[in-house]
Amino acid sequence: MVDEEISALLGRVVLRDRDAFAALYRQTSPKLFGVCLRILKDRSEAEEALQEIYVKIWQRADRFATGQASPMSWLTAIARNHAIDLIRARKPVANAIDEAYDLADPAPDPERSAAVRSEGRRIDACMEELEKDRAEAVRRAYVEGLSYQELAEMFAVPLNTMRTWLRRSLLKLRECMER
């Protein structure tokens, strides 16, 4: 599957080309269905989610900016966000971002620039600098769309410990990638 090909199809979808949309679906739906199945863990819910995801893709194709991201990552992000919204609605979790974040950490402040630019390091190399169980928690949170509560149960640690693990890991990753 070639990125340029998917970009070209997305371009034609912006022009409301239905054949291009069907071709885009054929090329990309197995991956996005894989995302839905992994996160929702229910086949019929995943089918319904996939349907809604492609409606969004048709509606939002014009927001894809060529050259900014890989088109497959862009499509996968739409699928992940949709599937995560569905499970968070199905199994609500505690709100947290208005509360205090315990970010006391040996890592220095990340460079104060949020500009998207090529990173010094690949995420994989930086993941290896994390403790093994923390790296595993970061990866599973992303891939399976798990909540802090589910991760805490899975790794048999208190909820607040899991929050601290992931938040500090995020800061370490940011710091590592800018090194």
Added chain:
Amino acid sequence: MTTQNPESGDFRRDEVIAGEYVLGVLSAEDRRKVEARMASDRNFAAMVDRWQHNLASFDDAYEAVSPPAHVLAAVERSLFPPSPSAAPPVGFWNSLLLWRSLAVASLATVAIMWASMAGLFSEPQGEPLVAELSGEGNTINLVARFDRTSGSLKLTPVAARQTEEKSLELWLIEGDNPAVSLGVLPQSGEGEILVPPEMRTRFGEGSTLAVSVEPLGGSPTGAPTGAVVAQGTARHL
């Protein structure tokens, strides 16, 4: 978080919240807050984008699984509601009568071609001759290739009238098992499909053969992705 000034706010905290959003660990309500902030704060939106870009390599963990055919149909129904007069009736392509008449039509065409080519073939020597046989509204055309020296005339179906170049792929279906590809039908009318040795024993009476329209070069997923244009069950002559 809505009270935070993007310029003077806690930069580390923002980085973490942007990362948590992309990881997906936040509550539904917190996710909406993050999205609202992204819409109003470009620096924060850039942090989210950067995490998205960085963590996208985890996407490799998602295995591709072919969704059932009805999903695309449902998507298209909701996006493009049919106009009352459009589209042939459902079942048109599955109609036995259609395939019978198509087969008869094709045979008739071949016979006519054969007769009219008889004269043509008497002139140039050596080079094989190729003709594309098509009919009004068909999904497939037949490419005929005549080899003077051996006297063989091979007919190969190819996808027709597609907005982009397509291939026809032949599938073997045994019972309820997923379809297994037997190969892509050659576009040129040249050559045949050679059934892979490990597949030959699986081919027997009652096996179903189907032909689907696929992207040029064949299905990208290993399972049929396009419309099935013909299918039938194998039996002994």
